[in-house]
Structures are given as structure tokens and as C-alpha cells.
Amino acid sequence: MARLAMALVGHQLRRMFRSAGRHSGTRNIVESYRADHLSPLTVSERSLLHSISRCIGCGLCGLAISDGKAPELGQAYSRPLHLLPSVIHDLDLGEMGEAMDLAAGGSACPVGVPLIELAAMLQRLGGRP
Amino acid sequence: MSGTYDVIVIGGGITGAGVARDLARRGLSVLILEKDDWGGGTSGGSSWMIHGGPRYLEFDWRTTQRSCEDAGKIVTAARHLVHRVVFLLPILPGAKHGLEQMETAMEVYDRYQPLKHSNAHARLSAAQARELEPALAPEVVGAVTMEEWGVDPHRLTWVNVLDAIEHGARALNHSRVEGLLVDGGTVHGVRYRAADGSRAEARARAVVNAAGPWSAQIAAMGRAEVKLRPAKGIHIIYDRRISNFAIESEAIDGRSLLCVPHGAFTLLGTTDDDFQGDPDEAEVSEEEVDYLLQGFARVLPDIRAFRPVRSTVAVRPTLHRWRPYEDDLSRAYRVIDHGENTSGGPVGLISIVGGKLSMYRQMAEETSDAVCRQLGIQSACTTVEPLPGNESEAPTPAAIADRLGISLLSGARALSRHGTRVEAALTGAGTSRVLCRCEALTEAELIYCARNEMVTGLDDAFRRCGLASGPCAGGGCLSRAAQVLGMELGWSQGQRIEAVEDFLRRAWPKRQPVLGPAGWAQEELDYARRQNLVRS
Numbered sequence: 147m148a149r150l151a152m153a154l155v156g157h158q159l160r161r162m163f164r165s166a167g168r169h170s171g172t173r174n175i176v177e178s179y180r181a182d183h184l185s186p187l188t189v190s191e192r193s194l195l196h197s198i199s200r201c202i203g204c205g206l207c208g209l210a211i212s213d214g215k216a217p218e219l220g221q222a223y224s225r226p227l228h229l230l231p232s233v234i235h236d237l238d239l240g241e242m243g244e245a246m247d248l249a250a251g252g253s254a255c256p257v258g259v260p261l262i263e264l265a266a267m268l269q270r271l272g273g274r275p
Numbered sequence: 276m277s278g279t280y281d282v283i284v285i286g287g288g289i290t291g292a293g294v295a296r297d298l299a300r301r302g303l304s305v306l307i308l309e310k311d312d313w314g315g316g317t318s319g320g321s322s323w324m325i326h327g328g329p330r331y332l333e334f335d336w337r338t339t340q341r342s343c344e345d346a347g348k349i350v351t352a353a354r355h356l357v358h359r360v361v362f363l364l365p366i367l368p369g370a371k372h373g374l375e376q377m378e379t380a381m382e383v384y385d386r387y388q389p390l391k392h393s394n395a396h397a398r399l400s401a402a403q404a405r406e407l408e409p410a411l412a413p414e415v416v417g418a419v420t421m422e423e424w425g426v427d428p429h430r431l432t433w434v435n436v437l438d439a440i441e442h443g444a445r446a447l448n449h450s451r452v453e454g455l456l457v458d459g460g461t462v463h464g465v466r467y468r469a470a471d472g473s474r475a476e477a478r479a480r481a482v483v484n485a486a487g488p489w490s491a492q493i494a495a496m497g498r499a500e501v502k503l504r505p506a507k508g509i510h511i512i513y514d515r516r517i518s519n520f521a522i523e524s525e526a527i528d529g530r531s532l533l534c535v536p537h538g539a540f541t542l543l544g545t546t547d548d549d550f551q552g553d554p555d556e557a558e559v560s561e562e563e564v565d566y567l568l569q570g571f572a573r574v575l576p577d578i579r580a581f582r583p584v585r586s587t588v589a590v591r592p593t594l595h596r597w598r599p600y601e602d603d604l605s606r607a608y609r610v611i612d613h614g615e616n617t618s619g620g621p622v623g624l625i626s627i628v629g630g631k632l633s634m635y636r637q638m639a640e641e642t643s644d645a646v647c648r649q650l651g652i653q654s655a656c657t658t659v660e661p662l663p664g665n666e667s668e669a670p671t672p673a674a675i676a677d678r679l680g681i682s683l684l685s686g687a688r689a690l691s692r693h694g695t696r697v698e699a700a701l702t703g704a705g706t707s708r709v710l711c712r713c714e715a716l717t718e719a720e721l722i723y724c725a726r727n728e729m730v731t732g733l734d735d736a737f738r739r740c741g742l743a744s745g746p747c748a749g750g751g752c753l754s755r756a757a758q759v760l761g762m763e764l765g766w767s768q769g770q771r772i773e774a775v776e777d778f779l780r781r782a783w784p785k786r787q788p789v790l791g792p793a794g795w796a797q798e799e800l801d802y803a804r805r806q807n808l809v810r811s
Contacts, residue, residue: 184520225540
């Protein structure tokens with residue numbers, strides 16, 4: 147504990163001569179962990195997670211838009227966020243992301259998973275334009 | 276099934292598996308016995324972290340240094356199983372440790388971070404912290420970051436067992452030790468009940484008791500004493516990564532709580548309470564769940580809106596000490612050679628007690644050294660060498676998906692379990708059909724695990740390849756999994772149905788205390804599926 151107290155004194159002295167530490171800031175973190183795909187969510191993506199979690203994998207969205215991958219958006223692909231850059235090409239969101247299709251799937255969802263917003267989030271986190 | 280060995284290791288948690296691996300690599304003949312499944316007890320119920328022990332900075336920097344050194348060795352040996360975990364340590368007004376104190380501690384910790392291949396901390400203003408985690412409480416005044424490693428303890432335990440087997444050891448899961456063979460004050464072996472219900476004896480020159488919270492009972496079989504102060508810890512498991520960053524909070528009693536993303540889920544814990552009952556009977560209570568949520572809601576107010584899918588409960592084999600609160604008890608460990616004990620314990624029995632997942636390699640090395648001393652063997656530890664699956668650079672998910680015609684997600688998830696052995700894991704059975712859609716698990720991988728990874732039931736498959744670990748908890752895949760596994764293991768139709776029912780029955784006590792509205796809706800759907808009221 148005494149050594150930690152000494153370290154605290156040293157820390158306070160350094161702070162007096164340095165307004166921001168060399169390790170400060172989010173840019174450093176985002177850069178450091180880019181290779182690990184540990185990127186932050188936006189405010190809207192973060193608030194979306196609650197509604198995505200309602201997905202019970204019933205498959206009704208898939209029946210509505212005739213796409214085998216749609217039912218997996220909520221329970222398979224949106225969970226391991228850090229893997230999205232490696233797996234995003236599975237989803238072919240360019241074709242599946244036709245707003246009308248996903249809107250139909252979303253309308254069929256009994257628990258209200260917002261498929262259009264979900265697809266947009268996966269696309270961004272996967273690094274797709 | 277009887278046999279004679281140099282050493283018998285009792286307990287197939289991470290410590291026992293580490294000891295078996297270490298001794299087998301030193302050239303000793305080893306039998307390891309586990310009463311349930313590899314990593315199915317305390318190891319599996321841990322926080323899934325290989326950390327460097329920043330809490331020791333308060334009283335012993337040397338311990339932090341040693342802990343970081345060993346964490347670095349584990350991370351290097353198991354590179355395919357570990358992932359970086361970046362913690363946000365948010366500071367609230369009136370916190371036990373303010374921003375300057377926390378940053379000071381992290382500055383000291385930074386000195387040791389390179390030992391485990393981790394990056395230095397960062398200091399964040401409140402706004403910057405919210406850039407990384409937008410849902411942090413508005414009261415948060417700043418934060419520091421800290422990097423640790425996450426690991427799947429079930430896989431880590433298994434690859435240690437596998438390496439032991441590949442170096443000549445014999446490994447038996449679902450084989451419960453029922454007694455020690457003691458003659459003239461010397462332990463000569465064990466009596467055990469094998470997985471098929473038969474009873475057998477095995478003899479050895481030394482017996483290692485690595486039974487974790489059950490080690491006192493094992494020691495008592497040899498008229499030896501191991502004094503523990505067992506502590507129960509629970510975790511809540513959420514359906515998804517709530518954030519790409521781990522977050523720390525403080526419980527009402529000042530204890531540190533962690534919310535950590537691992538793979539496709541988030542783990543929130545833990546409690547730490549004295550526990551005197553049978554470790555097999557430990558249960559999760561709704562009060563414990565509330566304690567965790569109450570503590571965590573201070574920094575992440577919307578935590579109750581997320582979807583828990585199950586919980587874990589485990590008993591830590593903490594060393595006995597009178598007086599301190601549970602949380603103040605050290606995670607230190609002891610290697611006890613009962614023959615050297617002044618209390619006159621039996622010769623030939625060595626217990627390893629206490630410790631934690633992050634220290635398992637070091638604990639195994641010291642235990643193995645004690646065994647070698649007792650047997651008069653001089654052989655060096657080589658457990659810094661790569662574990663199975665980490666022998667070379669693993670292929671990318673894209674390469675796997677291309678070669679095997681599976682989805683990138685299936686390839687990526689299987690890679691995180693099998694590393695360089697992924698191709699063997701996905702091709703041997705000649706099918707690429709997806710079995711568990713939540714986890715993108717293929718039938719081929721389940722069959723591989725049955726053939727090569729000692730999976731003899733659905734519970735084993737849950738631990739080895741993540742079967743039924745997604746949000747539907749097996750609602751969409753268990754019946755088919757029982758068919759696939761049943762065909763491989765020769766189960767009758769009745770046994771397949773029984774396997775599903777048994778899995779659900781065993782999982783329910785850890786699911787029921789945490790289910791929310793979405794969880795109960797899922798239950799309704801899964802019930803209907805089981806009754807064939809709707810299609811899977």
C-alpha cells in the first residue's frame with residue numbers, strides 16, 4: 147500500500163506538468179484494438195440491442211421475405227459483433243437489404259425486431275459501405 | 276479397466292488437466308479421472324478470464340508480476356483460444372477509488388502488462404468513455420481502461436487433457452473416485468466408478484488430489500485433511516455482446532463486479548459468499564441475481580432491459596482463513612504433500628488447493644515438481660509449448676468457408692474452438708449441415724467431438740462445441756443433436772429422447788432464475804416445438 151501511495155504522489159506530480167496523459171483518448175483505443183474488431187457502437191445501435199434481443203428465432207421473417215438468412219440476423223449474426231468484419235459476406239446484405247423485403251420481414255415479426263435497422267447496423271460493423 | 280500408473284490425477288478441472296498435461300509431457304504415465312466432464316465444475320463457472328491480478332497491487336506487486344508472467348505463458352500456449360478484453364473502469368462520484376487513484380494503479384499495472392502481451396491503459400473523460408459505451412450512467416465522471424485476456428475455460432481445460440492424452444496419458448471423464456487405496460499409511464491408488472457404471476481400481480506411485488471444492492472429501496478418503504473456505508460465485512449470461520468493451524462496477528457492499536463480452540455472449544458477475552454445502556448442489560437464487568443487477572445498474576442503467584439466457588454457479592476452493600470477509604480472501608494456492616505434513620498424513624498423496632484459472636499453469640508446474648521430487652524423477656516442465664490447435668498459424672474463416680463450403684460464421688466460430696485443427700473438425704463426418712443455428716454449429720463438428728473429444732452426451736457437447744448455448748437454449752437444435760449424437764454413440768430412440776429431457780432438466784435451475792419476458796416467450800415457442808405444434 148505504501149508503494150501505491152508513493153506511485154500516487156508521482157502520478158499527481160506528473161499530472162501537474164501534463165494536462166493529458168500520453169495514453170489518453172478514444173482514438174488511441176480504437177486504433178489499438180482495430181485488429182481485434184473491438185469497435186464502439188453508436189448511440190442508436192446501442193439502443194437497438196434491446197429490441198434485437200427480443201428475437202426468438204421463430205423464422206416468420208424468413209417466410210415473409212423468402213430469404214434463409216433473415217431469421218439468423220437476430221440470433222446468429224448480431225451477437226458476435228467482433229466477428230462481423232470476418233463474416234459479413236455471408237449475409238449478402240446488398241441484395242437482402244432491399245427495404246421492401248426487410249420491411250415485410252419486420253412486419254411479420256411477432257416480437258418487433260426492427261430488421262431494417264438491424265441490417266444497417268450489421269453492415270456498418272462489418273465494414274460494408 | 277484396472278491399471279498401474281506413475282501418477283493418478285483426481286479432478287478434471289483446469290488445475291487437474293494442467294497437472295496431467297505437465298506430468299505426461301515429463302514422460303510419466305498418467306491417469307486422470309473426472310467425475311463429470313472436463314472443466315464442468317469450478318473452471319467452467321469462472322469469469323472466463325486470464326488476468327494479471329491488478330487487485331494484488333494493493334499489497335504485493337511481486338504477485339502481480341508473477342501472475343502477469345504466467346498469464347503471458349498461457350496466452351502464448353493457447354493463442355487460438357484467447358481474445359483481448361478491454362475493460363472500461365468508470366468512475367462515479369464518491370467512488371472508493373477516484374480517477375487519480377485508479378489511473379495510478381493502472382500506471383503501475385502498465386509496467387507488467389507487456390509480460391502478458393497486453394497494452395497500456397488509457398485515461399478517458401466522461402464524454403470519451405461514453406463514446407466507447409454510449410449507455411454509461413450520466414453520473415460517470417471519467418474512466419480508465421485496462422486490458423486482460425478472455426478464454427473459454429471448457430476448451431482450455433479440454434486442450435490440456437488432449438495434450439496429456441497425446442503424450443501418453445489415459446483420461447476418463449464421468450468416472451467418479453469412490454475411495455483411495457491406502458495401505459500402511461501410504462496411498463497406492465484409487466477405486467472409481469467408470470462412465471459405464473462398472474467399478475475399477477487403479478494403482479499409482481503417487482496420487483494428486485486436484486478436485487477443487489471437492490478436495491477436502493478426497494483428502495478425507497486417505498485420512499488426510501485439506502482445509503478450505505469454499506465460496507459460491509454466480510454469473511448471469513446474456514444472449515449477446517452488450518458491448519465490445521468489458522465494464523466494471525461496484526456492488527452495494529463495495530465488491531467489484533464485471534460485465535465481460537466473450538464470443539457471442541456477455542457474462543456478468545460475480546458473487547462471493549461462504550458456502551458450506553455440497554458443491555454439486557449449489558444453486559442460483561433470485562436474490563443473488565438481483566444483487567448483481569443492482570450493483571451493475573449504477574454504471575449501466577439499462578442492464579435490466581437486456582436478455583439473460585442462463586446463469587452459472589460454481590464453488591471456489593479458497594484456502595481456509597478465519598475472520599476475513601469472503602471477498603478479502605486471497606486467491607493464493609498451496610501444494611500439500613500430505614506425507615510431509617506434521618499431522619501424519621499418508622505418503623503418496625499430494626493436494627493442490629486454492630488458486631484461480633489465471634494461475635493454473637504455474638500451479639500445475641509446482642504440483643508436478645512435487646510429484647517428481649516424491650518419485651525421484653528429474654524432468655523439466657515444458658508446458659509453455661503450444662497447446663493442441665495452436666501448433667502453427669490457423670487458416671482464416673474465409674479460407675475454411677471456401678474449402679469446406681460452409682458459412683463464414685460457422686468457420687469463424689469453429690476456428691475459435693479448434694484452431695489449426697479446424698479442418699479435421701469440420702470434414703471428417705462428410706456433412707456441412709448446420710445443426711445449431713444460433714451458434715452456427717455444424718453436425719460435422721458435433722460428430723468430430725463425439726469421435727475425438729470424449730463427448731458422450733449433450734451436456735458434454737454444450738461445453739466442447741457450444742451446442743444449445745445460444746438464446747434459444749437448444750429449443751431449435753437439441754432433438755436433432757440427440758439424433759446425430761445418438762447415431763454416433765449407438766443410442767436407442769428412447770435414449771435420444773431421454774438425453775434431450777435430461778439436458779433440459781439439468782439446465783433449467785440455471786435458466787429459470789434469470790429469464791425475462793423474451794426468455795419466457797422463447798420457452799413457449801420451444802415448448803411448442805417439442806410438442807410438435809410448430810416446425811423448427
